[in-house]
Amino acid sequence: MAFKSASILPSSISIYREGKSNASLKEAGFFGVSVSLPSYLKADCNCYLIRSKELRRSELQLPIGTIKAQTATTTPAIDEAAPEAKKTRRKGNVIITGASSGLGLATAKALAETGQWNVIMACRNFLKAERAAKSAGITKENYNVMHLDLASFDSVRQFVENFRRLGMPLDVLVCNAAVYLPTAKEPSFTAEGFELSVGTNHLGHFLLARLLLDDLKLSDYSSKRLIIVGSITGNTNTLAGNVPPKANLGDLRGLAGGLNGINSSPMIDGGEFDGAKAYKDSKVCNMLTMQEFHRRYHEETGVTFASLYPGCIAETGLFREHIPLFRLLFPPFQKYITKGYVSEEEAGKRLAQVVSDPTLAKSGVYWSWNKYSSSFENQLSEEASDTEKARKLWEMSEKLVGLA
Numbered sequence: 001m002a003f004k005s006a007s008i009l010p011s012s013i014s015i016y017r018e019g020k021s022n023a024s025l026k027e028a029g030f031f032g033v034s035v036s037l038p039s040y041l042k043a044d045c046n047c048y049l050i051r052s053k054e055l056r057r058s059e060l061q062l063p064i065g066t067i068k069a070q071t072a073t074t075t076p077a078i079d080e081a082a083p084e085a086k087k088t089r090r091k092g093n094v095i096i097t098g099a100s101s102g103l104g105l106a107t108a109k110a111l112a113e114t115g116q117w118n119v120i121m122a123c124r125n126f127l128k129a130e131r132a133a134k135s136a137g138i139t140k141e142n143y144n145v146m147h148l149d150l151a152s153f154d155s156v157r158q159f160v161e162n163f164r165r166l167g168m169p170l171d172v173l174v175c176n177a178a179v180y181l182p183t184a185k186e187p188s189f190t191a192e193g194f195e196l197s198v199g200t201n202h203l204g205h206f207l208l209a210r211l212l213l214d215d216l217k218l219s220d221y222s223s224k225r226l227i228i229v230g231s232i233t234g235n236t237n238t239l240a241g242n243v244p245p246k247a248n249l250g251d252l253r254g255l256a257g258g259l260n261g262i263n264s265s266p267m268i269d270g271g272e273f274d275g276a277k278a279y280k281d282s283k284v285c286n287m288l289t290m291q292e293f294h295r296r297y298h299e300e301t302g303v304t305f306a307s308l309y310p311g312c313i314a315e316t317g318l319f320r321e322h323i324p325l326f327r328l329l330f331p332p333f334q335k336y337i338t339k340g341y342v343s344e345e346e347a348g349k350r351l352a353q354v355v356s357d358p359t360l361a362k363s364g365v366y367w368s369w370n371k372y373s374s375s376f377e378n379q380l381s382e383e384a385s386d387t388e389k390a391r392k393l394w395e396m397s398e399k400l401v402g403l404a
């Protein structure tokens with residue numbers, strides 16, 4: 001068939017089961033902050049306002065495959081039975097980036113429905129997010145929409161400042177948004193001139209997470225968490241991750257050069273532009289970043305750092321740039337042949353578990369789910385668990401986003 005590219009997403013159709021693929025078929029603002037706080041938050045927020053003013057002064061003025069263990073958790077257990085969470089006697093506050101569609105929206109809905117969470121939907125298109133929340137039936141008292149464009153560092157910093165102005169504690173941050181450009185012939189760039197997939201999926205989230213870590217530290221919530229959504233496609237220890245073009249950050253020379261496509265390659269490894277590979281590389285960065293956060297900050301802060309592969313959610317907007325034939329055939333292929341398919345609703349429940357389930361509070365874990373929808377600690381590929389590469393990526397990213 002005359003498809004080009006896509007693994008689970010990217011360059012080919014892949015068969016995936018229980019954390020391991022076993023076959024593959026090759027183919028082809030506006031500024032919208034809800035400033036009125038729900039009444040249940042007001043009491044908690046007064047003292048927090050004082051601390052968040054201190055944060056504003058400091059951080060924001062900086063210049064510009066093997067299953068290791070099976071948990072006893074099945075998908076629907078979201079938070080209701082969390083005795084620790086009840087200690088705080090207030091709702092948790094969770095920021096979810098890219099909550100205007102797909103996994104982010106489904107997660108927002110799953111958390112909001114428990115009545116235990118106030119969801120901050122951090123989205124680049126305010127109206128789209130408002131409409132999405134409404135049509136998903138999320139009730140107004142359980143969410144706010146705030147503008148965030150991860151393809152602009154100014155927007156990320158503005159978002160953090162706007163969030164702090166709300167004066168509400170931050171208990172969980174979910175870095176979920178992503179772009180995937182498998183058919184692009186030429187690279188596109190962020191506001192600061194970085195290749196768009198890595199610039200958005202990795203660098204935008206890196207800056208956001210670094211800035212908001214200080215807010216998470218201040219949270220008095222029983223289990224504070226920072227979650228970065230990963231993907232099987234970045235893991236070359238799976239068959240899906242072995243579908244060309246494979247993720248490979250090389251020696252990071254393109255990143256060191258600024259990923260601008262002018263005096264450096266737009267690709268992290270310094271190679272020719274390939275949109276599907278850029279997405280997979282960005283997912284490796286996401287997974288390396290989560291582990292580096294864990295090594296640097298878990299002990300000191302008590303924050304749980306986690307990543308996950310929620311399953312193949314074959315119908316989300318992530319595939320919007322793919323060729324129409326791919327979009328037509330990919331969902332039934334995943335549903336009936338690979339059985340790797342999960343619905344948006346199921347995937348949303350999985351991510352919601354990582355946000356709130358007390359049995360998934362372990363830090364440094366890359367979560368996956370088996371065919372019975374039970375979570376387990378999955379193993380990352382050699383590259384995605386390379387500590388030296390994680391350190392280098394961290395240090396280079398700090399420089400690129402203006403934190404060092």
Ligand SMILES: NC(=O)c1ccc[n+]([C@@H]2O[C@H](COP(=O)([O-])OP(=O)(O)OC[C@H]3O[C@@H](n4cnc5c(N)ncnc54)[C@H](OP(=O)(O)O)[C@@H]3O)[C@@H](O)[C@H]2O)c1
Nearest residue numbers: 098100101102103149150151176177178312313316317318
């Ligand atoms: N679908 C899968 O099979 C699958 C599998 C593994 C992992 N994942 C991961 O799941 C996460 C969510 O993907 P999805 O499948 O739910 O895709 P999706 O429906 O396309 O959702 C992506 C979200 O990211 C937002 N976004 C894109 N660029 C942004 C930017 N510059 N600033 C702020 N938000 C931006 C989009 O906003 P707009 O609505 O404005 O476009 C959208 O809300 C991604 O991290 C992806 O890598 C997906």
